[in-house]
Amino acid sequence: MNARTFHDARVLETTDVATDIRRVVLEPPPAARRRADPGTHLDVRVEVPGGRPEVRSYSVVDSTPDGSRLALTVHRSPTSRGGSAYVHGLRPGDSLRCTGPLQNFPLRIGAQRYLLLAGGVGITALAATARTLARLGADVELVYVGRSRDRMxxxxxxxxxxxxxxxxxxxxxxxxxxxxxxxxxxxxxAPGTEAYVCGPLGLxxxxxxxxxxxxxxxTNLRYETFGSSGRHAAGRFRVQVPALDLETVVDPGSTVLEALRRxxxxxxxxxxxxxxxxxVLPVRTVEGVLDHRDVFLSPQQQESAEALCVxxxxxxxxxxxxxxxxxxxLP
Structure with missing residues (x-):
């Protein structure tokens, strides 16, 4: 069961491991230490432009068996809303408010064969899974897709x-x-293959x-998303919720959820x-094109334009x- 309790972890190391990609090693306090299984992530509190606190999720790339050291690896995106820039600004000795390991992408042991498919920095969600399966002697193939080796x-x-x-x-x-x-x-x-996929929405x-x-x-296809990849460039738009007598603007660097919560x-x-x-909220009307960036709604639900993952x-x-x-x- 995921326990979403936040604590202060100490930053031990920061290292650039690829172009615009930084590895951050954390030391949780003793009371919060536990093993990070393959597929786990940390929820991290970051400060985005304007000093607003937000929560971001980053995969645990590797950890010690006792959970005393946990490594995250974060890509600093040019279209970042501020979270990756905040993490890239951390230095050894800093404190980072975060949860313990949370599991939304568990590995099931015992499949006939495993196919792991990573797109770019999606490898962060699959590296520990690949290493675990290799140690167990499982039949595993890792397909790792990237633009260039310096970004992988x-x-x-x-x-x-x-x-x-x-x-x-x-x-x-x-x-x-x-x-x-x-x-x-x-x-x-190998029709009994289990596939684990993490990457952009198009993949x-x-x-x-x-x-x-x-x-x-x-049931043999499991995946995680970046949650920020879309088919259109992020632009400014307006959002109204008549039931709350509320109207606001969503900037390119923000989300509907963040704008409404503000x-x-x-x-x-x-x-x-x-x-x-x-x-998910019901859509009453839209002037423009809905850019669905979720994997929760089915293609048919997205095509109907009746709901949106805000x-x-x-x-x-x-x-x-x-x-x-x-x-x-409102629902």
């Missing part, structure tokens, strides 16, 4: 530990991932679509990644010369 943290380390079970797919070297072929081979050669869409087309069991709206939410569905999804392409308008109801 832990690639060399994982190749040293897993050997040819790591398959790098590097755009700058002219290689590309054929998701349809990968899933077709999986269905043909997840491709994998889930191919998985369904080839008739593989839905205006005093008391809304339910949890994962902040578009996975749990707790923050923690990640946005509005784009409004009437020329005006900010797009989103009008929401």
């Amino acid at each position: 943290p832990y690639l060399t380390d994982l190749q040293a530990e897993l050997g040819d079970r790591v398959r790098p797919v590097v755009s700058s070297e002219g290689t590309r991932l054929d998701v349809e072929d990968l899933i077709a081979r999986t269905a043909r050669d 997840l869409d491709a994998v889930t679509g191919a998985w369904h087309r080839h008739g593989l069991p839905q 205006r005093g709206a008391d809304l339910m939410y949890d994962c902040l990644k578009g996975e749990c569905g707790l923050c 923690c990640v999804s946005r509005v784009a392409a409004g009437p020329e010369g005006n900010d797009p308008l989103l009008v929401l109801d």
Whole structure:
């Protein structure tokens, strides 16, 4: 059971492990130490521009067995809303308010075969899983996709530990991932495979679509998202909630949830990644295009434009010369 209790952890080390990607090693207080299983993450309190506190989730890349040292690895995105910049500013000796290890992406031991698919910094959610399966002697393949090797943290380390079970797919070297072929081979050669995927929304869409087309069991496909990847560039738009007599503006660096909460709206939410569905609100009208960035709503629900995960999804392409308008109801 996830215990979302915050404590102050001490920053022990900070190291750049790839371009714009920093590893941060934390020392939790003794009372908060426990083993971080593969797939766990920490919820971290950060300060975003304006001094506002927000919560972000970062995967535990590795830890000591007793939980006295936990490592996060964070990409500083040029479109960051402030969380990654805050973490990149930490220095040894600083204190970071965070939870203990929380589990939303558990590894199930005992599958016939494992396929791990990481897109970019999505490797942070899968590195511990890959190492655990390698130690257990499981049949595992890690497909690691990136733009260039200097932006692919832990690639060399994982190749040293897993050997040819790591398959790098590097755009700058002219290689590309054929998701349809990968899933077709999986269905043909090892239909009992369990797949664990973490990466941008486009990658997840491709994998889930191919998985369904080839008739593989839905329960054998597990994934985590970045929660911030979308099909349109993030822009400014307006949001109204008539039931609360509330109207506000959502800037490119913010979310609907954050904007409404700043205006005093008391809304339910949890994962902040578009996975749990707790923050879904009904859409009354929209002037513009809904940019669904969640994996909770089905494609049919997204197409209907009747609901929105307000923690990640946005509005784009409004009437020329005006900010797009989103009008929401309460559940």
